[in-house]
Amino acid sequence: xxxxxxxxxxxxxxxxxxxxxxxxxxxxxxxxxxxxxxxxxxxxxxxxxxxxxxxxxxxxxxxxxxxxxxxxxxxxxxxxxxxxxxxxxxxxxxxxxxxxxxxxxxxxxxxxxxxxxxxxxxxxxxxxxxxxxxxxxxxxxxxxxxxxxxxxxxxxxxxxxxxxxxxxxx
Amino acid sequence: xxxxxxxxxxxxxxxxxxxxxxxxxxxxxxxxxxxxxxxxxxxxxxxxxxxxxxxxxxxxxxxxxxxxxxxxxxxxxxxxxxxxxxxxxxxxxxxxxxxxxxxxxxxxxxxxxxxxxxxxxxxxxxxxxxxxxxxxxxxxxxxxxxxxxxxxxxxxxxxxxxxxxxxxxx
Numbered sequence: 001x002x003x004x005x006x007x008x009x010x011x012x013x014x015x016x017x018x019x020x021x022x023x024x025x026x027x028x029x030x031x032x033x034x035x036x037x038x039x040x041x042x043x044x045x046x047x048x049x050x051x052x053x054x055x056x057x058x059x060x061x062x063x064x065x066x067x068x069x070x071x072x073x074x075x076x077x078x079x080x081x082x083x084x085x086x087x088x089x090x091x092x093x094x095x096x097x098x099x100x101x102x103x104x105x106x107x108x109x110x111x112x113x114x115x116x117x118x119x120x121x122x123x124x125x126x127x128x129x130x131x132x133x134x135x136x137x138x139x140x141x142x143x144x145x146x147x148x149x150x151x152x153x154x155x156x157x158x159x160x161x162x163x164x165x166x167x168x169x170x
Numbered sequence: 171x172x173x174x175x176x177x178x179x180x181x182x183x184x185x186x187x188x189x190x191x192x193x194x195x196x197x198x199x200x201x202x203x204x205x206x207x208x209x210x211x212x213x214x215x216x217x218x219x220x221x222x223x224x225x226x227x228x229x230x231x232x233x234x235x236x237x238x239x240x241x242x243x244x245x246x247x248x249x250x251x252x253x254x255x256x257x258x259x260x261x262x263x264x265x266x267x268x269x270x271x272x273x274x275x276x277x278x279x280x281x282x283x284x285x286x287x288x289x290x291x292x293x294x295x296x297x298x299x300x301x302x303x304x305x306x307x308x309x310x311x312x313x314x315x316x317x318x319x320x321x322x323x324x325x326x327x328x329x330x331x332x333x334x335x336x337x338x339x340x
Contacts, residue, residue, distance in 0.1 A: 010280035012270025013200050013263060019274065023191040030183050033307055035332030045325065064273075082307070085273045090307040091296040092269055093183060095262040097312070100182025103234075103255045104189065109315030110180035110322050115298075116311045116333070123299040126261040128285075128292040132302055135294050137203055137252070137260040141286045142267070145279030152280050155215065162205030163286070 010152045019063045020089070024048060024056045026096075032066060033090050037079040065089065094124040180322045189233045190259070194218060194226045196266075202236060203260050207249040235259065264294040 020026055027046055036042055043053055057080055060066040065086035071079045094113060101109040113122040126135045133139075141160055144153045190196055194216070201215055213223055227250055230236040235256035241249050264283055271279040283292040296305045303309075311330055314323045 011200075012275055012279065012281055013266050014197060015274040016266040016270040017193045017196050021191070021193040021196065023187045026187050026191065027184060030181075031329075034312065034326075034329035036329065037332070041332075087307045088269055088272060090310070091305065092262065092265040094296050094305055094310070095265040096183050096186040099259055099262055100186040101315070102258060104185040105182055105317060108317035109182065110318040111182055111312050111326070112315040113305065114311055114313040116309050119313065121313070122305060122310065124296050124305050125299040126264050126294050127297050127302075129295040130293060132297075135261065135264055135283065135292060137257045139286050140260070140264070140292065141284055142204060142281050143284040143289065143291070145271070145282040147275060147278035148280040156204075156281065159201075159204035159206065162207070162211075 010147070010149055016092075020060075020065070022056070022059075024052060025060060026093075028053075028056055028060060029065065029086060029089055030093055032080065032082050032086060033093060037081055038071075039078070039080075042080075060086070091124075091126075095126060098124045180317070180319055186262075190230075190235070192226070192229075194222060195230060196263075198223075198226055198230060199235065199256060199259055200263055202250065202252050202256060203263060207251060208241075209248070209250075212250075230256070261294075261296075265296060268294045 020029065024046070028042060031042055031045055036045060039050075039053065039057070042048065042057070043050060046053070048056075057066065057068075061068050061080070063085075064083055066080040067083050068078050069081055071077055097111065097113060101112070113124055114120060115122060127133060128135055141163060142156055143160075144156055148156075190199065197216055198212060201212055206212055206215060209220075209223065209227070212218065212227070213220060216223070218226075227236065227238075231238050231250070233255075234253055236250040237253050238248050239251055241247055267281065267283060271282070283294055284290060285292060297303060298305055311333060312326055313330075314326050318326075
């Protein structure tokens with residue numbers, strides 16, 4: 001990932017992928033958001049090899065998405081708990097859940113989001129916080145923010161010039 | 171990915187990752203959503219090796235996220251256009267953008283979402299479509315849908331039993 005991080009270091013999406021753009025990492029976060037904490041819980045639920053799990057957990061701890069906490073002295077045992085940064089990844093998982101259910105579940109949804117208290121089924125959708133308007137590809141673009149460098153500014157200007165929704169396939 | 175797809179085949183998040191859980195694929199989708207279509211545009215913008223780009227584009231076409239369309243006869247040239255399935259991935263990218271700006275941009279945001287018409291800056295947030303309530307980890311869980319098999323039902327029941335928000339790190 002080093003090449004991409006260097007060349008695209010100002011893009012928040014590229015940075016996000018650099019931290020968790022690995023299938024196991026996202027599945028571990030999914031499970032952590034679902035309440036799993038202990039090594040053997042992740043291992044059993046994911047069917048992941050222990051050495052790979054050790055590696056991915058260490059990577060998520062290093063990225064500040066999970067905290068490592070000792071819960072047993074003898075034998076020494078650790079659990080992995082979400083930090084704020086890890087918890088804030090939940091909307092990404094919710095957006096993936098929605099997309100997966102829409103496009104990858106021809107037999108119907110196997111997993112749905114629900115309100116923790118009421119159990120009411122939720123339909124996750126991305127909106128603008130202020131106006132509440134649904135954010136779609138057709139109505140949205142990306143623009144340079146205050147910390148944009150010249151490279152990002154040039155790239156986004158070029159991208160916007162290319163946007164031509166009429167020409168896309170239906 | 172075969173092992174995971176088999177063992178977690180009913181989870182829409184695992185399926186989503188199986189289709190695009192690769193850094194280049196997500197960056198190509200980001201660029202496609204930004205209006206890029208042509209091989210050399212992707213190649214230049216991403217700094218990706220041509221053989222890797224060929225492979226990832228073919229994979230996204232096979233997954234039904236991009237369509238391949240000839241735009242020149244001599245020489246034969248193709249462009250890659252988003253399908254509905256590819257366009258619908260945009261909320262995932264928006265959620266990643268928001269998370270990246272919040273947690274991976276200490277110097278400030280370099281890229282922001284904006285309304286394509288007005289240019290107004292948007293603050294993407296995941297809400298329940300019906301109630302408009304913001305979906306957070308603290309208030310949300312996942313439950314079996316109509317197509318859940320016994321394995322998913324057991325896993326989600328166990329996960330919900332583990333949920334104990336009070337114990338998480340702040």
